[in-house]
Amino acid sequence: MxxxxxxxxxxxxxxxxxxxxxxxxxxxxxxxxxxxxxxxxxxxxxxxxxxxxxxxxxxxxxxxxxxxxxxxxxxxxxxxxxxxxxxxxxxxxxxxxxxxxxxxxxxxxxxxxxxxxxxxxxxxxxxxxxxxxxxxxxxxxxxxxxxxxxxxxxxxxxYDHHWFFSTDLTSYYRGGRISAAANLFGTMLNICPLLNVNQEGRLIPREKIRGKKKVIEEIVKKMELNAKDGLDYSGKCFISNSSCYEDARKVADLVESRFPKLDGKVMINSIGTVIGSHTGPGTVALFFFGNKRTD
Structure with a gap:
């Protein structure tokens, strides 16, 4: 014991x-x-x-x-x-x-x-x-x-990396993190913000990507660029999602196809009610160990 x-x-x-x-x-x-x-x-x-x-x-x-x-x-x-x-x-x-x-x-x-x-x-x-x-x-x-x-x-x-994307901007607008205009045009143009967590443990917007297919590809590219040992990464990989399992599954399938030495399959979890109160539905987050996080 x-x-x-x-x-x-x-x-x-x-x-x-x-x-x-x-x-x-x-x-x-x-x-x-x-x-x-x-x-x-x-x-x-x-x-x-x-x-x-x-x-x-x-x-x-x-x-x-x-x-x-x-x-x-x-x-x-x-x-x-x-x-x-x-x-x-x-x-x-x-x-x-x-x-x-x-x-x-x-x-x-x-x-x-x-x-x-x-x-x-x-x-x-x-x-x-x-x-x-x-x-x-x-x-x-x-x-x-x-x-x-x-x-x-x-x-x-x-060395614990966090990358997120959101396909639904409504909660970001309601929470005051984006303007009404940004919400409107972002939705019209199918903008999916890509964010990560910096060395101070704060969530930071990084890129605005148009289209779900493209942002799924981009989030996996971030893992390719930052994971320990690159495509030879042999650690664990977790994903969490807010009521968008199919999108999370697509990210997991892409990760598993590109990182053959992973420690087991990608674990897909639900974003809980507290984190999800701020993200709303439509968020996928990817986690792995990699190079040291900087601002």
């Missing part, structure tokens, strides 16, 4: 079975939709199809980060069992939750001075965050101690 536990947030956007199989407890963000509050609990409280249909029908969900009390509740049970904790947090460039986890750590270490709570700012999101959690679990299971895994994550988290 491991002497420490790896924990994370629900916004790692991995299947519930993943967290169970890898023994990773997680804390849930929350979202409010149509006046009701729900947990971001991997589609259990609200199925992903229903969530994205409601957005398409006009709902505008809002989200709330994990607070200090929730982290206290998550951490303290393991501390009482005599376990140390390695918590991997959603990017501080997207949420203040990393600060909440650190605040809970500081309070609890006064109460449990013989224990360790190490908190990593993943600078990652969705299944790219999940890719980092998965790597931490591999290292834990190989016998590395908590400090060794923490050091690895700190040294390697910026």
């Amino acid at each position: 491991s002497e420490y536990i790896v924990t994370c947030c629900s916004t790692a956007d991995m299947p519930l079975e993943f967290f169970k199989a890898r023994n990773v407890p997680f804390v849930c963000f929350h979202f409010i939709m149509d006046g009701m509050e729900y947990e971001d609990d991997l589609g259990q409280s609200m199925a992903f199809d229903e969530f994205y249909k409601r957005i398409s029908d006009g709902a505008q969900p809002t989200t709330s980060q994990v607070n200090v009390g929730q982290f206290n509740d998550l951490f303290e049970g393991f501390l009482k069992e005599g376990k140390d904790i390695l918590h991997i947090s959603l990017s501080s460039g997207l949420s203040g939750t990393y600060g909440s986890a650190c605040a809970a750590r500081d309070v609890l270490l006064e109460k449990y001075p013989d224990r360790k709570i190490l908190v990593v700012d993943s600078l990652a999101a969705s299944s790219g965050y999940g890719l980092l959690v998965d790597a931490a679990c591999d290292l834990r299971d190989s016998g590395l101690n908590i400090e060794q895994v923490y050091d690895y994550l700190q040294e390697n988290k910026l």
